[in-house]
Amino acid sequence: MEAQTxxxxxxxxxxxxxxxxxxxxxxxxxxxxxxAGAFDQNMAIIFMGEGLxxxxxxxxxxxxxxxxxxxxxxxLPMFGIDALYAQASGLDERQLDLSDFxxxxxxxxxxxxxxxxxxxxxxxxx
Amino acid sequence: xxxxxxIHAAPHSLLGSTAYNAYQFAQCLLQEGHSIHRLFFYxxxxxxxxxxxxxxxxxxxxxxxxxxLITQYQLDSVVCIAAxxxxxxxxxxxxxxxxxxQRALANNLLDGSELSGLGQLIDATAHSDRTITFA
Amino acid sequence: xxxxxxxQNNPLALKNCLAVAAADDALMFINDGVYALAxxxxxxxxxxxxxxxxxxxxRGLTLSQTVNRIHYRQFVALSCEYNPxxxxx
Numbered sequence: 302m303e304a305q306t307x308x309x310x311x312x313x314x315x316x317x318x319x320x321x322x323x324x325x326x327x328x329x330x331x332x333x334x335x336x337a338g339a340f341d342q343n344m345a346i347i348f349m350g351e352g353l354x355x356x357x358x359x360x361x362x363x364x365x366x367x368x369x370x371x372x373x374x375x376x377l378p379m380f381g382i383d384a385l386y387a388q389a390s391g392l393d394e395r396q397l398d399l400s401d402f403x404x405x406x407x408x409x410x411x412x413x414x415x416x417x418x419x420x421x422x423x424x425x426x427x
Numbered sequence: 428x429x430x431x432x433x434i435h436a437a438p439h440s441l442l443g444s445t446a447y448n449a450y451q452f453a454q455c456l457l458q459e460g461h462s463i464h465r466l467f468f469y470x471x472x473x474x475x476x477x478x479x480x481x482x483x484x485x486x487x488x489x490x491x492x493x494x495x496l497i498t499q500y501q502l503d504s505v506v507c508i509a510a511x512x513x514x515x516x517x518x519x520x521x522x523x524x525x526x527x528x529q530r531a532l533a534n535n536l537l538d539g540s541e542l543s544g545l546g547q548l549i550d551a552t553a554h555s556d557r558t559i560t561f562a
Numbered sequence: 563x564x565x566x567x568x569x570q571n572n573p574l575a576l577k578n579c580l581a582v583a584a585a586d587d588a589l590m591f592i593n594d595g596v597y598a599l600a601x602x603x604x605x606x607x608x609x610x611x612x613x614x615x616x617x618x619x620x621r622g623l624t625l626s627q628t629v630n631r632i633h634y635r636q637f638v639a640l641s642c643e644y645n646p647x648x649x650x651x
Contacts, residue, residue: 312552312553313549313552313553314646316648318574318575318578318650325470325471325510326435326470329469329470329507329510332509332545333469333545333548333549336544336545336546336548336549337549339546340546340549340550340553342549342553349578350574350575350577350578351574388581390581411581411582412582414581414582415564415582415583415584415587418564418582418646418648419563419564419584419587419646421646422552422645422646423552423553423555423557423558423646424558424560424646424647424648425433425548425552425558425560426560426562426648426649426650426651428642430641442570442594442651444593445569445592445593445651448569448592448593448614448617451616451634452634452637452638454634455634455635455637455638456638459635459638459639461638461642556645557641557642557645557646557647558646558647559567559641559647559649560567560647560649561569561649562569562570562649562651
């Protein structure tokens with residue numbers, strides 16, 4: 302168990318664990334997170350599992366006729382949302398690394414994610 | 428204890444539906460003396476409050492059951508407006524706003540719930556002891 | 563301590579849940595999530611495993627004795643006892 306004192310506490314934690322285009326979850330989670338940012342919440346987002354694909358750079362949706370998830374997600378810092386975490390084990394499994402991402406996210410262990418969740422007041426999962 | 432329930436699941440969907448779980452959980456917690464700060468229907472969950480969904484005879488009518496629960500306990504029931512419009516669940520205002528001569532639309536949001544924005548979800552998490560997602 | 567709700571029989575969701583759940587967190591299986599309990603024998607050996615009786619019965623499952631089969635009343639009680647509540651699906 303890691304020292305819990307070094308892991309931040311959030312009032313509202315978003316867990317994104319689904320891919321951006323396979324369902325409406327990616328889009329709707331992002332819209333909820335942007336709303337929370339607009340309300341100035343003490344919040345963070347954890348990208349894990351398939352949710353890591355949301356941060357993959359070079360998304361070009363013009364020919365797929367889909368709204369570009371990357372463009373929307375890039376707005377997070379403008380909404381004051383800069384506590385972004387990426388599941389380190391999930392990165393390895395998908396042969397991704399942080400240089401594949403268009404936004405800076407902090408890699409964290411599964412144990413740290415567990416602590417982030419248990420220290421959070423509320424969790425919304427998408 | 429004060430709960431907010433976030434319902435992503437539709438009564439009839441590709442994935443096995445937790446919409447029934449959400450309803451029974453809500454009913455039970457109220458019977459146990461707890462309170463609901465807000466029901467927030469998001470994503471596919473907006474279909475729970477579609478007045479145009481017809482349930483076959485002999486089957487549990489989930490939309491009607493939600494409406495009865497909401498009325499009985501005077502629950503604050505909010506349906507995400509963006510998610511609802513995309514999926515064709517409209518209140519009176521939205522029906523009039525989007526209807527055209529070429530496109531007839533129904534006002535099909537069950538009475539007792541309202542369409543509103545995602546701010547209502549964020550506000551609810553900040554004012555509840557527990558927020559539980561059913562998906 | 564966190565209450566983890568597993569509501570679909572989705573291997574990726576279960577994997578995420580088990581990766582982050584601490585030993586003193588509780589796991590609650592509902593809806594198709596109960597199939598995960600039927601097919602992963604090792605899961606039932608973990609402490610603090612709960613599953614919704616109504617959903618087990620509906621699917622005609624027989625689960626390990628170590629699974630705590632509970633009704634909605636106890637599900638509500640668990641969600642009061644633990645905080646926060648995280649759903650995996």
